[in-house]
Amino acid sequence: MGIDHDTLVGFAKSWGLFYLVAFAVGVVIYALWPSNRKRFDRAKKSILDKDDKPWT
Numbered sequence: 001m002g003i004d005h006d007t008l009v010g011f012a013k014s015w016g017l018f019y020l021v022a023f024a025v026g027v028v029i030y031a032l033w034p035s036n037r038k039r040f041d042r043a044k045k046s047i048l049d050k051d052d053k054p055w056t
Contacts, residue, residue, distance in 0.1 A: 030036065 031040070
């Protein structure tokens with residue numbers, strides 16, 4: 001017994017949205033977690049630290 005196309009489409013329509021919403025919530029929680037603040041601040045500033053200077 002194989003999985004036909006209609007079964008797969010029904011499963012994707014019913015559970016795919018919940019999966020994507022849960023994934024998005026997880027990403028937002030990770031990005032806003034207080035212990036990650038230093039890491040993101042360092043990443044934000046590291047681009048401009050050493051390499052962004054005019055040629056002399």
